Amino acid sequence: MNQSESEHYMDLALEEARAAGLIGEVPIGAVIVHDGQVVGRGHNLREHSQDSTLHAEILAIQEACMTLGSWRLEDCDLYVTLEPCPMCAGAMINSRIRRCYYGAPDPKAGAAGTLVDLLSDQRFNHQVEVVAGLKQAEAAGLLQNFFRGIRAKRKAAKKARQEGSA
Numbered sequence: 001m002n003q004s005e006s007e008h009y010m011d012l013a014l015e016e017a018r019a020a021g022l023i024g025e026v027p028i029g030a031v032i033v034h035d036g037q038v039v040g041r042g043h044n045l046r047e048h049s050q051d052s053t054l055h056a057e058i059l060a061i062q063e064a065c066m067t068l069g070s071w072r073l074e075d076c077d078l079y080v081t082l083e084p085c086p087m088c089a090g091a092m093i094n095s096r097i098r099r100c101y102y103g104a105p106d107p108k109a110g111a112a113g114t115l116v117d118l119l120s121d122q123r124f125n126h127q128v129e130v131v132a133g134l135k136q137a138e139a140a141g142l143l144q145n146f147f148r149g150i151r152a153k154r155k156a157a158k159k160a161r162q163e164g165s166a
Contacts, residue, residue, distance in 0.1 A: 012079070013080055014081055014142070016029025016081075026146065028044045029056050032097075033078075034076045039067040056080060058091055061073065061092070079100075081143075083106040086118060093119065096126050099128065102131075102132055102134065112132065
């Protein structure tokens with residue numbers, strides 16, 4: 001796959017991430033591509049569902065499995081805006097994803113090379129090729145702006161409480 005195709009699919013994952021941010025979710029998005037077609041997409045829904053497993057990658061994998069009628073996604077590539085966590089890396093291994101492209105590294109939960117590297121661990125029955133840093137600045141910017149906004153709201157709320165009790 002050439003660079004412009006990869007960037008196009010990461011742009012679609014970034015659209016998913018922006019959709020998550022609009023509803024107050026951490027802006028992480030994912031798409032799964034099979035033979036040049038998007039077969040699965042998702043964005044974080046943990047807060048809305050109060051379900052810790054509803055990460056962007058999990059939702060995209062579920063949709064791709066339904067679309068293709070198989071749990072085996074051997075000829076599929078997953079594009080995600082943030083480096084996968086251990087749960088999502090495990091789901092990629094178990095669903096036989098061929099390749100994972102991710103944007104920003106995750107220093108707190110990255111399981112594709114930052115904290116651990118589950119996707120290339122030879123002890124598993126399947127390895128996922130990893131392409132890191134695709135549209136990294138844009139992906140990281142979405143996350144930084146989201147968390148900056150949360151911090152600003154918390155600071156304003158604290159200031160309002162202090163002024164109200166004075």
